Amino acid sequence: MKRTISAMVEKGSLNHNSREFYASNVDPSRSYLNIEFCREDIRDVYHELFDDAQERFNAKQTRNDRRIENYYGKICSSKQEKPFHEIVLQIGNKDDTGIHTELAETAKQCLTEYAKGFQARNPTLRVFWSHLHMDEATPHVHIDFVPYITGSKRSMDTRVSLKQALAQLGFKGGTLSATEWNQWAQSEKQVLAEIMQEHGIEWEQLGTHEEHLSVLDYKKQERAKEVRALDTTIAEKQTRIDEIEQTLQSVQQQVVDLDKIENVSVKKTLLSDKVTLPRSDFENLLSAAKQYVVYRRQDDRLQGLLDAANDKIKQLEGVIGELKQKVSKLVSKLSNIEFWHSQELNEVKSESREVHRENLMLKHEQKGLMNLLHRYGIDPAKERIREHERDER
Template sequence: MKRTISGMIGKGSIAHNERKFIAENVDAARTIRNVVLQSENVKDVYHELFDEAIERYNAKQKRKDRKIEDYYEHIRTGKQEKVFHEAIFQIGNKDDTGCLSREGQIARLALLDFAKYFQKRNPQFRVFGIYLHMDEATPHLHIDFVPYVTGSKRGPDTRVSMKQALASRGFVGKGRENTEYNQWMESEKQELAKIAERYGMIWEQKGTHREHLDVLNFKKEQREQEVAALEEQKAQLQKETAACHELAGNLHEELKQTGDELQKKKAERAQAEKEAEQAKAAADKYEKSLNKAKTIAKELQKYAGEFSKPVDEVLPEAGMLESAKSYRDKKAYPVISELKELLYGLYLKYIQIKEQLDQVVYKYDRLKNSNHTLAEQKQELLNENSVLWEENKDYRRLKRAVGEERSKYLIQNEKSREMAEKNRRKENKQSHDRDAR
C-alpha cells in the first residue's frame, strides 16, 4: 500500500507534546495511547553540553561584560540561534492512515522504529524529547533536539549551531529552495521510507518538484566524499597545530630561561656598576692622600736643603774671650740638640709617610685593576643584553604570528605542564624517601 511521508518543522511546544494542556484537535480519551520515548529538561541538557566550554571561554575573557553567565539564557534572549529545534514526522493522512485504523497501527510501529535510531543517525543533535501522538487524527512523531558543534574557532569551542551541525553531516545549502535543513529533512524522510517499506508501506511521492531518490543518494555520496576530504585536511591541520604547539613550547622554555638569565645579568651589571662607583670613589680618596704625601715629601726636601748647609753657616762663631767649654755648652750643644730632635722627628715622619704611601700605591693599583676588570664585565653584560633583546624581539614576532590569545594559551598550558611535572617529581621523591626509610 502506498502512503505519503511528511517531515516538517514544529513549533517546539514541550507543554503540548507532554499534554500538559489539551488542544481542540486532541481526543483526551486516547491520550493514554501516546508513547513518550524520551523526555528531559532542556536546561539540564545545556549544562551537560556546554558548561565546560563556557568555563574555558570565560577564562579567556578580560572584560567582564563579554563573559557568559548562563548559556541557556544567552541563547534564549539572543537572535542568532533557537534554544532547540523540533521535527515532526508522519506517515499517511487522516483519510488513509487514521489513528484508529489498522494502517494507523502499522504507521505507529514504523515511526517507533524510526525514532529508535534517530540519535545514532544524527550524533550532532542532542535529542531530549521524543513523543508519538496517537490521540489526534493521524499518528505522528515529535522529536526535540539541540543542534551543536565542537571545535569552534568563534565563541565557545562547543556551541549551539544548526547550520554547522548540518554542515558536519555534509549538508550544504544551495539556494533558498535547497537549504541545509531541507536536504537533511529529505534524507530523514528517505530513512523513514525504508523503514515503512519493511511494514508494507511504499512511499507515494506526489508532485513533480521532488528529486528522485537515486539522485539524492548520489548527492549524499558526493557530500560524504567532500566531508572525507575535509576530515583529511582537518587531520593535516591538527598535525601542523601540534607541531606549532611543540615549537611554541620549546620557544617558551627558551624565552623563560633567557628572561631569567636577563634578570640575573641585569642584577650582576647593577652590582658591578655599584662596585665600580665605590672603587672610583676610593681611588679618588687615595689619590688625594697620595698628592698630600707628595706635598709632605717636598717639604722634607726643603728641610733637608736647609740643614745641608756647611757647619760654619749653621754654628755661630766663638767670641774672642769665650772658652771652648762655654762655646760647647752654650752654642754648639743647643744647635746640635735641635738638629738631632728635628732629624729624629723627620725620620719618624718619613717612616710613617712611606708606609702610608706604600698602602696608597698598593690600593690604587688594586682599584685600577679592579676597574679594568669591571669595565670588561660591563662590556660583556652589554653584549649579552643586546643578544637577549634580539631574542625578546623574536618572541614578540612569534607572538604576533601566533596571536595574543593563542600565545597566552600556549604559555599557560606550558606552565600547567611544568607545575604537573614538578608535582610529579616531588611525589616521586617523597615516595623514594618513604621506601628508603
C-alpha cells in the first residue's frame, strides 16, 4: 500500500500541542491516546544553551548598551530569528489514514519511531516540545525545537540561527525552491519513508503539485485566515490609538501659553485711552480667550458631574447608615432571642429533671405499696375485677 507524507513548518502553539486548550477540530475523548515525547520550559533550554556564551560576549563589551541581559527576550523581539521552530509530519490523509481507519495504529508506530530519533539525527536543533496527536482527524506529530550554532564569529559564539543550524547539518541553500529548509524537510520525509517501508507502507510521492488537500494544508489555510483576522484587529486598534494620540496632540496645542500672554506689548494711541498691540500678540490673546471659554465650560460641566457624584455618594452613605442601623437592631434582637431561648431551655431542662425525679419517687412508693399488699395476701388486679362485677350488679 502507498501513502503520502506531509511535512510543513508551523509557527507552533505549545499550549495547543500539549492540550492546555482544545481547538474545534480536537476530540477530547481521544486525547488519552496522545503521546508526549518531550516537554521542557523553553526559557530553561535557552539558559542551558546560551548562558555561557552570553557571559563571554558581555565580558568583551566596553559599552553597557551593547551588553545582552536577556537573550531569550532579545530573540523574541528579533526580526531575523524566531525563538523556536516547529515541524509537523503526517502520513496519508483523513480518508486513507484517518484515526478511525485500520492503518491509524501503524501510522502512530511509524511517527513514534521517527520522533524518538529526531534529536540524534539533528543535534543542532534542540528539541524541547514534542507531541503525537491521535485526537484529530489524522495521526500526526509536532516537534518544536531551538536551532542554534556554535563557533560563531558574529555576536555570541553560540547563538540562534535556523539557516546556519541546517547548514551545519549539511543542508546548504541553492535555488529558490531548494532552500536549506526544503532540503532538510525532504531529508526528514525520506527518514520517515524508510520507517514506513519497514511497516509495509510505501511512500507515495505526488511531486511538486499535490492532487489533494491534506489535513495539515487545511490547518495551514485556517491559521492563515486567523492571522489575517488578527492583523485586521491590530490595524483597527492601531487606528484607534492614532486617533487618541491626535486628540491628545490637539488638546496639548490648545493649552494656554502663559509666556506669550505675559510678553504681550501694549502701546497707548495718541489722543485716546485706547491701546494697540501687534497682530501676533492680539492673536495670542484671542486664542487664549477662546481657550478660556472652552476650559470654563468644561470646568463647569465637570463641576456639575462632580457635584452630582457627591450628591449620589451622600445619598448612598445615608442608605448605608440606615442599613447599618437595621443590621444593628437585628443583631441585638437576635442576641436577645438567643439569650431568652437559652434561659427557657435551661428552665425546661430543670423542670424535666424535677419531673423525672418525682416520677422515680412515685414508682418507688408504688413498688413499696405493692409489696405491702402482697405481704397481706391482697392482689390489686383481682380486687379491681371484683369491684367491677359488684358495680355491674
